[in-house]
Amino acid sequence: MPTTNTARIMSTTAPRADLVDDSPLSGAGEQAWIEVIQKMDEVYNDLLQYEVALEEKNAALEESHQFIESVLASMSDILIVCDRYGSIEEVNHSLCHFAGKTAEELAKTPVFSLFADAGEQAKARELFARYAREGVHDCEFFLRAGDGSTVPVSMNCTPRVSQTGKLMGIVVTGRPVGELRKAYSALRQAHEDLKRTQSQLLHAEKMVSLGRLVAGVAHELNNPISFVLGNVLSLKRYATRLESYLGAVHASDAADDAALQALRRELRIDRILGDMPHLIDGMIEGAERTRDIVDALKRFSAADKMTPERVSLNEVVERSLRWVVQSASSKFAVDVDLPANLTCTGSSGQLQQVVMNLIQNACDASASQPEPRLKISGERQPGQVLLTFVDNGPGIAAEHLGRLFEPFFTTKPVGQGTGLGLSISYGIVERHRGRLSAANAPGGGAEFILALPLESS
Numbered sequence: 001m002p003t004t005n006t007a008r009i010m011s012t013t014a015p016r017a018d019l020v021d022d023s024p025l026s027g028a029g030e031q032a033w034i035e036v037i038q039k040m041d042e043v044y045n046d047l048l049q050y051e052v053a054l055e056e057k058n059a060a061l062e063e064s065h066q067f068i069e070s071v072l073a074s075m076s077d078i079l080i081v082c083d084r085y086g087s088i089e090e091v092n093h094s095l096c097h098f099a100g101k102t103a104e105e106l107a108k109t110p111v112f113s114l115f116a117d118a119g120e121q122a123k124a125r126e127l128f129a130r131y132a133r134e135g136v137h138d139c140e141f142f143l144r145a146g147d148g149s150t151v152p153v154s155m156n157c158t159p160r161v162s163q164t165g166k167l168m169g170i171v172v173t174g175r176p177v178g179e180l181r182k183a184y185s186a187l188r189q190a191h192e193d194l195k196r197t198q199s200q201l202l203h204a205e206k207m208v209s210l211g212r213l214v215a216g217v218a219h220e221l222n223n224p225i226s227f228v229l230g231n232v233l234s235l236k237r238y239a240t241r242l243e244s245y246l247g248a249v250h251a252s253d254a255a256d257d258a259a260l261q262a263l264r265r266e267l268r269i270d271r272i273l274g275d276m277p278h279l280i281d282g283m284i285e286g287a288e289r290t291r292d293i294v295d296a297l298k299r300f301s302a303a304d305k306m307t308p309e310r311v312s313l314n315e316v317v318e319r320s321l322r323w324v325v326q327s328a329s330s331k332f333a334v335d336v337d338l339p340a341n342l343t344c345t346g347s348s349g350q351l352q353q354v355v356m357n358l359i360q361n362a363c364d365a366s367a368s369q370p371e372p373r374l375k376i377s378g379e380r381q382p383g384q385v386l387l388t389f390v391d392n393g394p395g396i397a398a399e400h401l402g403r404l405f406e407p408f409f410t411t412k413p414v415g416q417g418t419g420l421g422l423s424i425s426y427g428i429v430e431r432h433r434g435r436l437s438a439a440n441a442p443g444g445g446a447e448f449i450l451a452l453p454l455e456s457s
Contacts, residue, residue: 078153080172081160082111086128089169098176100146111172116142116150128157128170135159140177152177198427201407201420224286231279231286238276241267311351313342313387313452317376320355328363331372338378342385344452346432351452354425354436358389358448361421364412365393365446380454384434387450395440404438 078098081090088106096103099114112121120142127136136157145151155174162168245267249260264270321334344351359374366372375390396404403409405426422438429436434452441447 076175078172078174078176080111080114081169082172083169084167086111086125086170098143098145098151114143116144141174143174152181201424221290224290228283228286228290231283234275235279238272241272242269245269308345309348311344311346311348313344313351313378313385314338314340316348316352316355317378317387320352320359324356324359324363332363332366333371333373334359335373335375336377338376338387339380342378342380344385344432344454346452347428350428351432354428354450355387357421357425358450361448362389362391362393362446366391367393369393384451384453387452389448389450390441390443391445393445395444396438396446401438401440405436 076094078095079090079092080088080095082088088109088111091103091106096106099106112124115121115124124141127139136155138154138156140152140154142150143153153174154177155172158171158173159167160169160171245263248263317336317338321336325332325334359376362374363372366374369392371392373392375388377388377390379386397411400409400411405422407420407423409423422436426436429450429452432452434450436451437449439447439449
């Protein structure tokens with residue numbers, strides 16, 4: 001390109017033949033002009049290259065600026081850039097939306113004017129001045145929102161320094177914690193709902209257990225009621241005889257003493273008087289058994305509030321067996337080997353539910369055996385008592401051992417198990433600071449071990 005321009009300039013500036021100066025100075029001047037023109041072309045090319053590079057840098061700067069603006073616009077946290085005197089220089093869209101003002105309206109205004117009242121402003125001035133070099137982290141202030149409300153905001157303050165280390169200002173970021181508190185409140189409510197649902201499932205499982213045990217309870221109640229009614233009928237007949245005898249005694253005189261004695265023998269008054277104490281004792285015993293059974297039923301079906309009390313595990317096992325075995329197959333045999341006065345602290349109703357569930361599961365698991373059997377043994381250990389339940393069923397499959405206590409997991413056929421019994425039992429035992437574990441017994445069958453802390457003295 002320089003050669004072409006030079007040729008063009010030379011062609012346009014070539015002197016006419018009649019004006020050509022043949023002196024040596026004329027040739028030197030022309031060469032100087034050529035060199036000047038070449039230098040101009042070089043400078044022009046450099047200028048073009050500088051302009052292209054500048055345009056590329058301007059485009060990159062514009063792209064970077066747009067990127068930063070898009071990031072700031074998408075921030076949900078508020079952002080404030082201040083100078084060293086606390087005047088606002090830049091803000092993001094979140095602060096404009098929060099304060100209800102435009103960026104132009106907020107520019108050059110004191111950052112402390114955003115705070116709710118004079119007390120909050122003084123607190124912010126003190127903290128920002130004291131920790132301007134180190135920064136302020138997660139400090140809660142109350143800011144005045146655009147609608148006039150007071151909103152708690154968790155704020156951070158970071159110093160902005162120059163290349164020489166001079167403090168140029170501060171960058172303030174903040175996040176309204178009202179939404180966070182709402183989220184915590186919602187989480188708390190969800191936790192309460194979950195606890196309530198768990199309680200409902202616990203109560204539902206109790207009702208399922210009660211439904212399976214209705215036959216046993218009815219049978220248990222039928223016996224005492226039957227002999228109470230039988231004894232009452234006998235007393236009614238005896239009362240009729242006594243009434244006749246006493247009427248005759250009052251109507252007779254001493255002369256009829258022989259006839260009175262004969263009537264006494266005929267009505268067997270002496271035998272009646274001898275049977276009366278036994279009849280009354282039987283009625284009392286039957287009434288007490290009925291009362292105990294009904295009381296236990298009420299305790300079991302009521303929503304238990306886990307009031308700590310002294311619990312006799314011997315009585316818990318006895319009641320659970322009486323309820324479950326009555327509705328089980330007549331072949332189901334249970335061997336009990338418990339030391340006397342085996343006690344712990346907890347809820348009698350809840351522990352009875354656990355024991356009943358373990359006995360019922362053993363009954364179901366061993367039902368396929370020719371002679372279904374369950375052995376319940378107990379022992380005291382340092383700081384705890386152990387109840388062991390071993391059946392002679394097929395045992396627990398290896399892949400099921402780790403899932404036995406999961407909610408809704410069951411190995412029973414559809415419609416015969418809810419999958420909640422062991423899960424709820426596990427939770428009850430944990431609340432009693434105990435442990436419920438399952439394994440396969442060395443001699444075959446499933447083995448469940450219930451460990452509970454000893455009764456507090």
